Amino acid sequence: MSTVIDLTSEGTVLFHPDLDAMESTCNELHVGNSRKGGLSDLSTISSIVSAQSETTSTAGQHHLKVYLRVRPFSNEEVSSNEDQGCVVLESAQSVLLQAPRGSATLKISGKGIGQALHKFSFSQIFGPEVDQASFFEGTIKSQVHDYLEGKNALIFTYGVTNAGKTHTIQGSHKDPGLLPRALDVIFQHINGKQYDQMDLKPYLSSDVQFLDPDQVKREKSEKAAVFALLKEEDDQHSKASGSSTNTSTSSASSLCFSSISYDQTVDSTETASDKERYQFSMWVSFYEIYNEAVYDLLQPIASGKNKKRSALRVCEDSTGNSYVRDLKCINVQSSKEACKILKIGNKNRSAASTKLNESSSRSHSIFTIKLLKIDGSQVQTISELSLCDLAGSERCNKTKTFGERLKEAGNINNSLLILGKCIAALRHNHGDRMKNNYIPFRESKLTRLFQSVFCGKGRACMIVNINQCASTYDETLHVMKFSAVAKQVVQIIPTKAIECLAPRLVGRDGKPLVKNGVIDGEALESYLSEEELLDEEDEAEMSILPQEDLLNVIENLKEKLLAERRRNLVQEIEIRKEMGDAMLQQLMESDELRSRQMAELKESYEEKLENTFELYKDALKDHAYQRALERIEDEYVHMDEFLDEQRKVEELKRKLVEAEDRLQSSAQRPVAVTMERAIQCSPEPLAQETSADLESYQTLYEAKCAAENLCQEKEVMIKSLEKKIEELSETLQEAGESFLEKSAEIETLRKSLAGQALEINRLRRGLAEKDALVSSLTEELAKLSKGHNSQSKPRRGLLANIKESVTSPRKGPLTRTLRKAASSSTTKKTPFH
Numbered sequence: 001m002s003t004v005i006d007l008t009s010e011g012t013v014l015f016h017p018d019l020d021a022m023e024s025t026c027n028e029l030h031v032g033n034s035r036k037g038g039l040s041d042l043s044t045i046s047s048i049v050s051a052q053s054e055t056t057s058t059a060g061q062h063h064l065k066v067y068l069r070v071r072p073f074s075n076e077e078v079s080s081n082e083d084q085g086c087v088v089l090e091s092a093q094s095v096l097l098q099a100p101r102g103s104a105t106l107k108i109s110g111k112g113i114g115q116a117l118h119k120f121s122f123s124q125i126f127g128p129e130v131d132q133a134s135f136f137e138g139t140i141k142s143q144v145h146d147y148l149e150g151k152n153a154l155i156f157t158y159g160v161t162n163a164g165k166t167h168t169i170q171g172s173h174k175d176p177g178l179l180p181r182a183l184d185v186i187f188q189h190i191n192g193k194q195y196d197q198m199d200l201k202p203y204l205s206s207d208v209q210f211l212d213p214d215q216v217k218r219e220k221s222e223k224a225a226v227f228a229l230l231k232e233e234d235d236q237h238s239k240a241s242g243s244s245t246n247t248s249t250s251s252a253s254s255l256c257f258s259s260i261s262y263d264q265t266v267d268s269t270e271t272a273s274d275k276e277r278y279q280f281s282m283w284v285s286f287y288e289i290y291n292e293a294v295y296d297l298l299q300p301i302a303s304g305k306n307k308k309r310s311a312l313r314v315c316e317d318s319t320g321n322s323y324v325r326d327l328k329c330i331n332v333q334s335s336k337e338a339c340k341i342l343k344i345g346n347k348n349r350s351a352a353s354t355k356l357n358e359s360s361s362r363s364h365s366i367f368t369i370k371l372l373k374i375d376g377s378q379v380q381t382i383s384e385l386s387l388c389d390l391a392g393s394e395r396c397n398k399t400k401t402f403g404e405r406l407k408e409a410g411n412i413n414n415s416l417l418i419l420g421k422c423i424a425a426l427r428h429n430h431g432d433r434m435k436n437n438y439i440p441f442r443e444s445k446l447t448r449l450f451q452s453v454f455c456g457k458g459r460a461c462m463i464v465n466i467n468q469c470a471s472t473y474d475e476t477l478h479v480m481k482f483s484a485v486a487k488q489v490v491q492i493i494p495t496k497a498i499e500c501l502a503p504r505l506v507g508r509d510g511k512p513l514v515k516n517g518v519i520d521g522e523a524l525e526s527y528l529s530e531e532e533l534l535d536e537e538d539e540a541e542m543s544i545l546p547q548e549d550l551l552n553v554i555e556n557l558k559e560k561l562l563a564e565r566r567r568n569l570v571q572e573i574e575i576r577k578e579m580g581d582a583m584l585q586q587l588m589e590s591d592e593l594r595s596r597q598m599a600e601l602k603e604s605y606e607e608k609l610e611n612t613f614e615l616y617k618d619a620l621k622d623h624a625y626q627r628a629l630e631r632i633e634d635e636y637v638h639m640d641e642f643l644d645e646q647r648k649v650e651e652l653k654r655k656l657v658e659a660e661d662r663l664q665s666s667a668q669r670p671v672a673v674t675m676e677r678a679i680q681c682s683p684e685p686l687a688q689e690t691s692a693d694l695e696s697y698q699t700l701y702e703a704k705c706a707a708e709n710l711c712q713e714k715e716v717m718i719k720s721l722e723k724k725i726e727e728l729s730e731t732l733q734e735a736g737e738s739f740l741e742k743s744a745e746i747e748t749l750r751k752s753l754a755g756q757a758l759e760i761n762r763l764r765r766g767l768a769e770k771d772a773l774v775s776s777l778t779e780e781l782a783k784l785s786k787g788h789n790s791q792s793k794p795r796r797g798l799l800a801n802i803k804e805s806v807t808s809p810r811k812g813p814l815t816r817t818l819r820k821a822a823s824s825s826t827t828k829k830t831p832f833h
């Protein structure tokens, strides 16, 4: 597919949402077919694109930063001839990709599809020689500083397996990556200003929960339990190795760092006294999205073969922001503690083997750091920094996956595809303000969780990791095309972001604690989404409610349920009716269209037939006329010549008659003998007379011979004329036969037309039957819906359970829900302090 670069539009490129079509800013060059100066031409386009990209970043608008990191070759790669110069770093912003021998790209470019050379531009490119510290400095350091100022940030890595994503995010013990470095910057900033109580905790997507002493106790024991996981592992390691030295090189067990130093100056508008006033509380969580299910990486994995990890739900709060429900969020007091959390999570991370990389991670892992900025007992801001290590972006065919692995690969590809679609739609919407394309955030867990950042609640930054291996060139090219689109995304971040992010403080059960200084129970309804409300009620204690209250609650719920069902049913009927109408309309339209098309077809066939018939007739006439002309030309004798000849023949005939007469008069003497004798011995007068006769005879004889010759010639001519006439008549006969054949053909075509007309009639009849069927179905549907309305039979499920909970002393979750609901309705309003 070729790149379409449209320099007239603001976004400069047109593209398909499909990833294969995402070739936006990549500038493809024809190898061996480049016009003179082609490279410079395209470079110009590229620079226009980048210039536009950078200059449109007005206040509040930021182009998504897309950084490229090229990892160095490993020794094995060098020895297996992976280095074929596929990646050429042109400058700090542009890179060339040259298809190597054997790559699919080169093969198809050889067939004239696509190109062998591609050029891409990035916010910044980091070559293989760039170390972790410089990479951190050049990429996310400024974002970490913004984060300390209360702004949200999302950093995600994208690339094929083995491209260096995990190395970039986590790094190793000796060479820590972005996450440990970010943690270090954060802790150096908040050092000495930590809020050491654990009674303020992030809640839902961006609120804060006030914990009572019991809850604080539970938090502490949960934290201890999580850290105990690492202790267990350490113990196992030391037992296994028989010494206290851990020599493992896996990132999961070796990540701990000690020697990071930075310039810790954080640009801030705050005064020194402001800075001193604030305290910070930091909470981290670590989870993964694997096969479209979210798992808490800090949840201990139950032992036993059939024990499955329980997946967490992605919910939305009343502001529409997604969060992972029941995700562990652990308070950390130092970067060391945070790193331990990372280590624990890594241990749990699913990483089964694929053909490409034994330790490849096929899940998206997300490490989130929430920072509360506290002024006394008031939470000023809550900011969130998420680092997401996306799963390898290679496609199923490359990894040769089967069964469960295929499903896994499909899910990875799907969520990355949805991410691609969202990015493309975001870019498209910005490019054309008139269009407001649907952005499919909700189609995958990953994009649901990223949605708020992409929609202005923070700044996102994408790190594209690539290797330079020839064998993964095609996948790498795919990654680059994806990033080319991402680079065009513009994020619009409200300038008053900090105020917007000021969190709400909620109580033990998640209810907002304050409204005009008083607890507001009613606000709870609007604050939590319906789904959330029910979920929260699940956990309420209900068994202590008196039976009467419970029955009331049940009645209430029953009424709500019935009303909801009625509403749903009406909606369903309406939708079905609309669909039926639409289908009918469509059928009618298509029938009309078909009839019209058939009539047009018939007309055009008839016209064609008539034209062909006329053509044949004309051709036959022409042919006959030409043949006749040819014959006339061949046999044409001028009239004068013909009359002359006739006259000569008449003359000769006359002479012949005279000669015969004379011959009769001298019949007693045979001419020849007399002549001879007269010549030899006769007297003079006789001789004279005889010689005159002889001369006359001779002339006559010659004339007779000439006349005979002429007659013969004429006879020959007459015969040849007769022959020609015969031939002419044969030709005419042939022409007549071919005319008859053509007429027969025309007749057959006419018959087939009549057959088609019959078929049309049959189709029409079929359509009428279908119409009848549709109307009968519609009637049936109407009847059904009436019947449904009148039936409205109660379902067991929820009500049965509720009733069961009333009669049974067992504490089920629903019982608890009702109890809590009832207790919340009777709660006294108390002022907040």
Ligand SMILES: Nc1ncnc2c1ncn2[C@@H]1O[C@H](COP(=O)(O)OP(=O)(O)OP(=O)(O)O)[C@@H](O)[C@H]1O
Pocket (backbone or CB within 6 Å): 070, 071, 072, 128, 159, 160, 161, 162, 163, 164, 165, 166, 167, 168, 357, 359, 360, 361, 390, 391, 392, 465
């Ligand atoms: N910049 C770099 N410098 C040196 N080595 C690197 C660099 N980037 C990656 N590596 C090495 O390359 C190998 C693969 O890297 P890594 O595991 O981070 O890839 P990945 O993209 O995360 O793969 P996966 O998708 O399977 O998780 C590792 O051995 C890593 O140490």
